[in-house]
Amino acid sequence: xxxxxxxxxxxxxxxxxxxxxxxGIGVICALLIVVTYxxxxxxxxxxxxxxxxxxxxxxxxxxTKTKKFQRNEDNTFTEITRVxxxxxxxxxxxxxxxxxxxxxxxxxxxxxxxxxxxxxxYNPETEKIIGFYVLESKExxxxxxxxxxxxxxxxxxxxLDVSLDKSKIxxxxxxxxQGAKTNAWEIDGITGATISSRAxxxxxxxxxxxxxxxxxxxxxxxxxxxxxxxx
Amino acid sequence: xxSPSHHKANTGFFSSLKESPSTDVxxxxxxxxNPVFVQIIGMCPTLAVSNSAINALAMGLATAFVLVMxxxxxxSLRNFIPKQVRIASYILIIATFVTMxxxxxxxxxxxxxxxxxxxISLIVVNCLILSRAEAYASKNTIGKxxxxxxxxxxxxxFGLLCLGSVRELMxxxxxxGYSIFADSFQEWIIxxxxxxxxxxxxxxxxxxxxxxQKKSA
Numbered sequence: 001x002x003x004x005x006x007x008x009x010x011x012x013x014x015x016x017x018x019x020x021x022x023x024g025i026g027v028i029c030a031l032l033i034v035v036t037y038x039x040x041x042x043x044x045x046x047x048x049x050x051x052x053x054x055x056x057x058x059x060x061x062x063x064t065k066t067k068k069f070q071r072n073e074d075n076t077f078t079e080i081t082r083v084x085x086x087x088x089x090x091x092x093x094x095x096x097x098x099x100x101x102x103x104x105x106x107x108x109x110x111x112x113x114x115x116x117x118x119x120x121x122y123n124p125e126t127e128k129i130i131g132f133y134v135l136e137s138k139e140x141x142x143x144x145x146x147x148x149x150x151x152x153x154x155x156x157x158x159x160l161d162v163s164l165d166k167s168k169i170x171x172x173x174x175x176x177x178q179g180a181k182t183n184a185w186e187i188d189g190i191t192g193a194t195i196s197s198r199a200x201x202x203x204x205x206x207x208x209x210x211x212x213x214x215x216x217x218x219x220x221x222x223x224x225x226x227x228x229x230x231x
Numbered sequence: 232x233x234s235p236s237h238h239k240a241n242t243g244f245f246s247s248l249k250e251s252p253s254t255d256v257x258x259x260x261x262x263x264x265n266p267v268f269v270q271i272i273g274m275c276p277t278l279a280v281s282n283s284a285i286n287a288l289a290m291g292l293a294t295a296f297v298l299v300m301x302x303x304x305x306x307s308l309r310n311f312i313p314k315q316v317r318i319a320s321y322i323l324i325i326a327t328f329v330t331m332x333x334x335x336x337x338x339x340x341x342x343x344x345x346x347x348x349x350x351i352s353l354i355v356v357n358c359l360i361l362s363r364a365e366a367y368a369s370k371n372t373i374g375k376x377x378x379x380x381x382x383x384x385x386x387x388x389f390g391l392l393c394l395g396s397v398r399e400l401m402x403x404x405x406x407x408g409y410s411i412f413a414d415s416f417q418e419w420i421i422x423x424x425x426x427x428x429x430x431x432x433x434x435x436x437x438x439x440x441x442x443x444q445k446k447s448a
Binding site for chain 1: 323327331342352
């Protein structure tokens with residue numbers, strides 16, 4: 001009987017100790033992470049902005065400068081110089097003759113491991129997606145990360161059809177099995193990266209569905225010199 | 232796992248430094264119990280991220296930093312952590328330093344962070360770090376644990392660099408991005424693919440063990 005009592009007592013003091021240790025370590029760890037986050041955030045944001053700028057040049061071929069536009073509540077687009085974090089931003093690209101070449105749009109969606117952030121280029125003249133670049137992904141190395149490296153997958157986005165029928169996309173972008181692509185609006189998936197390539201298909205599809213009609217409708221507002229450029 | 236005495240005969244050219252015990256702790260990780268070539272642990276990042284010298288160096292240094300910091304913190308809290316929750320505590324501490332490293336690498340370079348990708352977060356489960364916490368830091372003083380972390384950490388950097396430089400040299404014709412061979416050099420693409428990691432590891436293990444055998448003979 002007495003033996004039982006001592007064991008219970010021991011385990012009680014034990015759990016108190018355990019709780020104290022875990023909570024104590026938790027607090028120390030949380031503090032360390034918060035301090036590091038606060039210290040590195042400004043520099044990370046600056047580097048990210050630079051990386052984004054470079055990515056825009058990749059997804060709209062042939063441009064030499066970019067401008068930021070923000071999407072207003074009434075779904076129009078106006079040029080901005082300072083980023084307002086609550087508004088969606090798109091980036092217009094121009095060649096050295098100041099001709100409007102296309103729009104880069106950031107899109108994000110759930111991948112296999114974490115949120116995947118991508119940038120794609122849209123050309124309202126040809127009504128096609130003309131470029132694609134993965135900004136951030138934590139997909140499984142060797143499998144899911146093929147969405148960044150597999151050349152035949154990336155080739156899907158050199159001329160992906162997103163043409164409009166009145167004010168809606170004629171055919172929604174969709175990912176299909178590798179080698180099963182028959183239409184210009186389909187994305188050839190990757191064997192071994194099925195979930196990741198489908199996730200890309202889904203996030204491009206929902207983003208284009210939402211934005212492409214608006215971008216097409218307002219494509220005039222991205223032109224630098226409206227009187228000189230033809231329609 | 233702590234300083235196996237039967238290895239003492241194999242210390243090689245470091246044997247002159249062996250007099251003081253603190254150097255011994257450091258040398259043990261760097262050479263005698265090298266994590267890559269002797270203990271063969273932490274193989275996942277070793278094989279995966281050693282496709283270029285710069286990736287190998289960055290990954291090695293990140294792991295070494297986490298190892299040293301977690302060893303120090305775990306050692307200083309070793310009397311405070313009850314035995315029953317020690318593994319959970321170690322993982323919590325290791326994960327904290329990995330998160331800090333993740334932010335730090337993002338602040339250093341975005342392309343580097345991109346090329347290391349998910350492997351930074353995966354430092355948490357690198358068995359090298361947990362094994363040092365459990366086998367060494369939880370039983371030794373702060374100073375010794377720090378030295379152990381430094382030794383093992385730089386041993387890991389050394390191992391990764393050995394693999395990374397050979398793979399980049401053969402697979403890309405360069406080291407740290409600087410071209411070594413003439414343009415006519417035909418790259419061995421397989422060396423920067425996963426299979427090349429195994430080939431290079433086998434090659435280094437062969438060289439390392441050959442050298443050891445000669446010393447002890």
